[in-house]
Amino acid sequence: MNLLTHYRYTLLAIATVLLLPVMLSSGSLATEVLIFALASLGCNLLLGYTGLMSFGQGIFLGLGSYTAGLSLLHMRVPLLVALLAAMVVGAVAAAAVGWLSIRRRGIYFALLTLALGQMFYFLAYTLKDITGGDNGLLNIPRPQLSVFNTTLLPTATQWQYYGFVALVFVVAFTLIQRVADSVLGRTLLAIRDNETRAAAIGYNVKLFKLIAFTISGAITGLAGALYAILIGVAPLSSIEYQASESILIMTVIGGTGNLFASVLGAGLYVLAGDWLSTLWPRWLMLLGILLIVVSLYMQKGLWGLGAQLIDRLKPRRAPRDPSAVKRKQNP
Amino acid sequence: MTVAILEAVNIVKRYGKFIAVNGITLSVMPHTVHSVIGPNGAGKTTLFHALTGAVPINEGSITVDGVVVSHLPGYKRVLKGLTRSFQVTSLFPNLSVHENLRLAAQGRNPVQALHLWRSAESLTAAGETVDILLKRLNLSAVATRAAGELSHGQQRRLEVGMAMAGQPKVILLDEPTSGMGIEDIGDMKRLIHDLREEHTVVLIEHNMDIVMDISDTVTVMQLGQVLVEGKPDEIRNDERVRRAYLGSMTDGDSA
Amino acid sequence: MILETQEIHGYYGKSHIIQGISIAVDEGEVITLLGRNGAGKTTTLKTIVGVVPPRQGNIRFMGSNVAGLPPHRIAALGVCLVPEDRGVFKLLSVEENLKMAARKDSPWQLADVYTIFPRLKERRKNSGAQLSGGEQQMLAIGRALTTHPKVLLLDEPVEGLAPVIVNEIVAQLKRIKAAGMPIILVEQNLQVCTQLADRHYIIEQGRIVYEATNAQFLADNSVKDRYLGVNAAGAIYSQSNARQC
Numbered sequence: 001m002n003l004l005t006h007y008r009y010t011l012l013a014i015a016t017v018l019l020l021p022v023m024l025s026s027g028s029l030a031t032e033v034l035i036f037a038l039a040s041l042g043c044n045l046l047l048g049y050t051g052l053m054s055f056g057q058g059i060f061l062g063l064g065s066y067t068a069g070l071s072l073l074h075m076r077v078p079l080l081v082a083l084l085a086a087m088v089v090g091a092v093a094a095a096a097v098g099w100l101s102i103r104r105r106g107i108y109f110a111l112l113t114l115a116l117g118q119m120f121y122f123l124a125y126t127l128k129d130i131t132g133g134d135n136g137l138l139n140i141p142r143p144q145l146s147v148f149n150t151t152l153l154p155t156a157t158q159w160q161y162y163g164f165v166a167l168v169f170v171v172a173f174t175l176i177q178r179v180a181d182s183v184l185g186r187t188l189l190a191i192r193d194n195e196t197r198a199a200a201i202g203y204n205v206k207l208f209k210l211i212a213f214t215i216s217g218a219i220t221g222l223a224g225a226l227y228a229i230l231i232g233v234a235p236l237s238s239i240e241y242q243a244s245e246s247i248l249i250m251t252v253i254g255g256t257g258n259l260f261a262s263v264l265g266a267g268l269y270v271l272a273g274d275w276l277s278t279l280w281p282r283w284l285m286l287l288g289i290l291l292i293v294v295s296l297y298m299q300k301g302l303w304g305l306g307a308q309l310i311d312r313l314k315p316r317r318a319p320r321d322p323s324a325v326k327r328k329q330n331p
Numbered sequence: 332m333t334v335a336i337l338e339a340v341n342i343v344k345r346y347g348k349f350i351a352v353n354g355i356t357l358s359v360m361p362h363t364v365h366s367v368i369g370p371n372g373a374g375k376t377t378l379f380h381a382l383t384g385a386v387p388i389n390e391g392s393i394t395v396d397g398v399v400v401s402h403l404p405g406y407k408r409v410l411k412g413l414t415r416s417f418q419v420t421s422l423f424p425n426l427s428v429h430e431n432l433r434l435a436a437q438g439r440n441p442v443q444a445l446h447l448w449r450s451a452e453s454l455t456a457a458g459e460t461v462d463i464l465l466k467r468l469n470l471s472a473v474a475t476r477a478a479g480e481l482s483h484g485q486q487r488r489l490e491v492g493m494a495m496a497g498q499p500k501v502i503l504l505d506e507p508t509s510g511m512g513i514e515d516i517g518d519m520k521r522l523i524h525d526l527r528e529e530h531t532v533v534l535i536e537h538n539m540d541i542v543m544d545i546s547d548t549v550t551v552m553q554l555g556q557v558l559v560e561g562k563p564d565e566i567r568n569d570e571r572v573r574r575a576y577l578g579s580m581t582d583g584d585s586a
Numbered sequence: 587m588i589l590e591t592q593e594i595h596g597y598y599g600k601s602h603i604i605q606g607i608s609i610a611v612d613e614g615e616v617i618t619l620l621g622r623n624g625a626g627k628t629t630t631l632k633t634i635v636g637v638v639p640p641r642q643g644n645i646r647f648m649g650s651n652v653a654g655l656p657p658h659r660i661a662a663l664g665v666c667l668v669p670e671d672r673g674v675f676k677l678l679s680v681e682e683n684l685k686m687a688a689r690k691d692s693p694w695q696l697a698d699v700y701t702i703f704p705r706l707k708e709r710r711k712n713s714g715a716q717l718s719g720g721e722q723q724m725l726a727i728g729r730a731l732t733t734h735p736k737v738l739l740l741d742e743p744v745e746g747l748a749p750v751i752v753n754e755i756v757a758q759l760k761r762i763k764a765a766g767m768p769i770i771l772v773e774q775n776l777q778v779c780t781q782l783a784d785r786h787y788i789i790e791q792g793r794i795v796y797e798a799t800n801a802q803f804l805a806d807n808s809v810k811d812r813y814l815g816v817n818a819a820g821a822i823y824s825q826s827n828a829r830q831c
Contacts, residue, residue: 183437183454184447190434193423200383200417202409202438202497211445368816371623371745371774420601483600506624510601513791537624538791539816551816567817576622576815577776 009260013173016263017166024271027158028230033270034162034169035226040250040262041176042219047248048256049185050212051192056097056113057247059120060090060217062239064224066124069137069234079143079155083168083225090221091214093120098213102206105195117244124239137234165226176219177259188212189257220247249287253294255301264302334397336361336531337382337413337501342391344377351377353555354391359501359548362527366534366542369552370576375535378552382503382533383415384408396500409438412500416490418509418535424479428470428489429461431478435496436460460496467525468492469518484515491522501531508538520545543567551575587612587646588768589634589665589737594643594653596626596633596792603629605792606643609770611737616759616769618779620814621789627772628670630789631739634770635667636660648736664736668743672726676715680706683714684729692734693765699728702758720751727755737768744778756781776814780804788813 004011020030039061046052064086071077071085101112124131132138145153145164155161179185191198191205199205228234237243246269254265269287276283298305335358344352352374359365369375380386382393384405393401395411403411423431436457437444443454452458465471468488473481478489487507494502507523508516516538524545526532536542542549543563550560553575559566566572587610596604603626611617619627632638634645636657645653652660661667675683684696684706700707703724709717717725723743730738743759744752756778763769763782773779779786786803788796796809803809811817 179447181450182447183444183449183451186430186451187434187437187444190423190426190430193425194421197417197421197423197493198434199404199406200409200415200421201435201493202406202414202441203444204406204441208444211447215447420599483602486600509624510598510603510792512602512605537622539622543816573811573815577810 009177009258010170010174012260013170013263016267017170020166021159021162027162029270029274031158031162031165031226031230033267034165035223035230036247036250036270037263037266038169038172038223038226039220039247040254040266041173041259042216042223043247043251044254044256044259044262045176045180045188045216045219046212047251048258048261049180049188049192050209051195052209052212053110053248054101054113054213054216055110055241055244055248056101056117056120057216057220058239058241058243058245059097059117060094060220061224061227061243061247062120062124062234062236063093064090064221065228065234065238066131066137066224067221068225068228069140070130072141072143072229073137073139078147079145079164079229082143082229083222086221086225087218088221090224091218093221094213094217095210097217098210102209102213114241114244117239117241121236121239121241124236131236132234134236136236137228138232140228140232140234142229142232161230165230168222168226172219172222173259173263176215179215180259184208184211249291253287253290253301255303257300258303261301261303264306268302333360335359336396337533338392338394339378339382340392340394342378342381342393343389344374344381344386345389350555352381352388355552355555355557357550357557359531359533361500361531363547364523364527364532364534364545365548365550366536366546367550367552368536368539368542369558372554373552374555375552377555379503379505379535382413406441409497409499410441413503414494414497414499414501415503416494416505416507418505420483420486420490422478422486422489422493425477427475428478428481429465429474431489432461432464432492432496433457435493436464436498439497460498464492464496467495468522484511484518487511487515487519488522491519491526495526495530499530501533502526503533505535506537507534508536508541516541588648589770590646591630591634592644592646594630594633594640594645596629596638596640598629598638603792604633604638604640607633607789607792607794608643609787609794611768611770613768614763614766615785616763616771616783617785617787618771618773618783619787619789620773620776620779622814625789626792627789628741629792631667631741631770631772634660634739635665637667661733664734665739666730666733666735666737667739668726668730668741670741670745672722674714674717674722674725674729676713679711679713680717680725681710683725684732687729688732689734692732694728694731694734696732699731702731702761703728720747720755723747723751723755724758727758731762735767737770738762739770739772741772742774743771744773744775752778776810 020033024030039057043057046054067086067089068082071082097113097116101109104112125133142155144151144155153164155164187203187208191208195205224238250265250269251262253268255261294301337359339355339357342352342355355378367375381388384403388401392399395413398411400408400411400413433451465474470485470489473485491504491507508519511519520541523532546563548560549563549566551558551566551572558575559569559571590610592608593606594604595606607630619630621627629638633640636655640653643653644651647663647665652663684699705721706724706728709721744755759782771783780800783800785799787794790813796813
């Protein structure tokens with residue numbers, strides 16, 4: 001496989017990052033697209049790769065925000081340390097949430113993540129001294145990217161911060177794509193396809209699910225940290241149920257089983273939300289309809305739709321083996 | 332005298348008051364095909380689940396090549412050399428045939444599967460096993476097709492292949508010819524028969540033709556216990572076996 | 587013939603369980619489907635009622651082809667399956683179970699079922715979960731009768747029941763047969779089969795390998811061994827063994 005094909009998704013990610021400033025006038029909005037693309041990647045690793053529908057991604061997003069906020073406000077740590085701390089907290093929390101939820105499958109698993117999400121929300125609400133409660137953590141500083149007092153990258157303006165987040169995003173995307181393509185990623189795909197079979201050939205399914213959860217938590221925590229630094233606040237809403245729901249919707253609409261699809265889903269959600277919400281306060285209804293359409297007819301999401309269109313435009317190939325059975329849809 | 336490679340001693344499995352398996356002892360000799368048969372309600376399926384680790388046993392022990400596996404979960408038994416196939420085809424339908432087998436071969440070294448950095452192709456040992464397997468299973472031509480697209484006969488062969496890939500000592504096959512057309516059954520017979528060279532096979536089957544033709548030993552179960560055990564010819568003509576299958580019928584006893 | 591299958595094929599996914607089965611039952615006739623475990627007897631019944639949609643072949647019921655119809659339509663036409671697990675609604679009482687699908691035009695009304703199975707009358711307020719195996723079976727058959735069936739399909743009606751109950755049920759089945767009801771019986775208990783049936787079919791690996799009248803079946807000792815015992819002698823491979831009528 002030549003280099004171009006091998007890294008095609010990374011190239012798409014780079015292309016996206018370069019395209020956004022051209023398309024949008026608001027640096028803050030562009031940054032938001034990338035941040036939620038990261039969160040959606042984390043969710044896709046669980047849903048599209050391992051087959052786990054988690055209603056608790058908001059936990060890690062919120063914890064990432066709080067961790068970054070607290071470490072920057074009270075401990076004045078460098079930018080990268082704040083991000084790292086957020087990833088660690090996200091990973092640890094995900095390991096804990098995962099360990100509890102993985103004991104059950106299907107709808108009970110989903111309900112457990114939902115319940116734990118609510119628990120964390122109420123903890124954040126109650127521990128006002130730490131989290132700022134309803135108001136959230138305010139006045140979070142945005143340090144430059146610097147090493148040993150030399151500024152590598154300024155982050156003060158919207159577009160400067162966008163540049164930094166874009167860098168983080170591309171690096172993160174490449175790493176996550178690598179994990180998805182690795183032996184681990186392939187094993188996760190197998191678990192999603194047929195968990196019983198995976199166990200029967202020797203895999204400790206619970207352990208693999210836990211690992212997927214931990215990685216997902218780290219990525220989502222990173223997204224949360226970047227978000228808090230973007231808006232200067234670690235809001236309660238990041239850990240609220242609605243955040244979990246939005247992340248899940250983005251991932252489903254974008255399409256599972258392909259990481260770049262998550263970027264599409266997040267992009268649509270954030271941009272549509274920004275654009276439509278000024279036109280029509282009930283814009284979420286359109287999103288709801290889109291979600292229904294995707295669930296019923298386009299289970300591969302927007303990415304799948306795009307792939308189908310491209311397929312139709314390609315010249316006809318040789319007819320397939322007539323004895324081949326129609327391929328099942330990949331949900 | 333050779334030592335049994337799979338030893339199930341005094342297995343008891345209760346479901347509340349109902350005793351599904353009531354003290355079964357099974358000794359399977361290496362490099363043989365050992366079939367377990369019995370009329371309806373004999374407890375064959377429960378015994379099978381106990382051996383694969385799908386249900387925990389109440390009493391008794393299960394040993395594979397000297398290693399006790401009685402209370403290990405199913406996935407751990409694979410590392411001890413015990414694999415299984417499923418009666419209702421259970422493959423990875425959206426993955427290619429090659430990938431299905433690669434995963435099964437990799438399952439022998441599941442720690443390697445934790446590599447989040449290396450690609451699957453870089454772990455070449457598994458890859459070689461897969462190529463050899465594809466030839467044996469006569470599936471080389473469809474290696475890149477999704478497993479869900481194969482014909483039923485091909486899928487059933489892949490089922491057995493998944494159990495073979497982990498280089499097991501003992502393979503437990505659950506009705507491998509289930510739902511197969513006559514054309515495919517011949518291939519399956521040969522495949523199972525050839526397995527005994529490198530492995531040991533425990534077979535649950537309803538197709539008596541296959542059972543009698545390729546088994547070295549046949550164990551007949553009835554009502555959760557071993558009724559008779561012996562070579563196919565002995566079992567064929569055994570009066571107790573005849574009564575077990577038909578006797579519930581000729582004298583009106585309910586099973 | 588009230589019900590006739592013509593070379594039907596039934597699959598579970600890709601698993602080709604029923605590989606071309608042709609059987610027929612006439613008014614007042616009882617036929618049995620015999621065979622070892624896994625042969626396809628239950629699946630044949632399920633294919634007839636449409637739970638397993640037949641992929642090939644016809645099912646002629648009272649002159650028209652019902653293959654491909656959804657199961658509730660086939661049941662409404664009068665093809666009534668009493669499944670192996672009996673399907674008693676455990677949360678409902680005996681009487682509620684019986685009244686559920688009862689039809690006013692059925693020759694068997696609630697009172698008639700209570701006459702045939704007095705035990706059900708005694709237990710009529712008990713929930714389905716509180717019944718013994720035999721009582722559940724009686725309930726399942728009684729419930730079937732209230733739906734005005736034109737043909738009954740019984741899957742292992744006396745499995746696991748004490749001999750006394752078995753006799754009771756067999757006696758009632760004889761009466762139902764005498765009333766003209768065609769019955770397709772899947773049963774492992776040969777004594778019950780030979781008491782009730784006019785003809786026998788033996789299924790092996792999804793195909794009919796033997797068909798005979800009750801008298802012929804009783805007289806033939808080797809057939810039981812070959813198809814129902816363990817004395818398979820390459821039977822399924824030779825076509826000449828099929829259809830000894």
